[in-house]
Amino acid sequence: SPTFRYTKNSKYLTNEHRQFYEENGYIIFRSLVSHESLDEYRQHFIDICNGKTDSGNLVVMKDLSLMKTDVKGEFLINK
DSSP states (O other), X not given: OOOOSSOOOOSSOOHHXXXXXXXXXXXXXXXXXXXXXXXHHHHHHHHHHTTSSOOTTOOOOXXXXXXXXXXXXXXXXXX
8 A cells, every 4th residue: 555644544535645645745635615606706706806895804914016007906906
């Protein structure tokens, strides 16, 4: 059996997942979040960026290198 340095044996991770993580530092779980949820989260982010929704406790950071350009909304926000 392969030796893994960064992950523990788990019923949630296959050896293929673990090997990918060893080589790349991340794991991809396809279809973990529905497309509908992703669309909802994206729209909420856009609304925050455009000032239509309160950001709550989030810190919204604008990319200063883009401040003097025509870039607006979610394209100006980097965090």
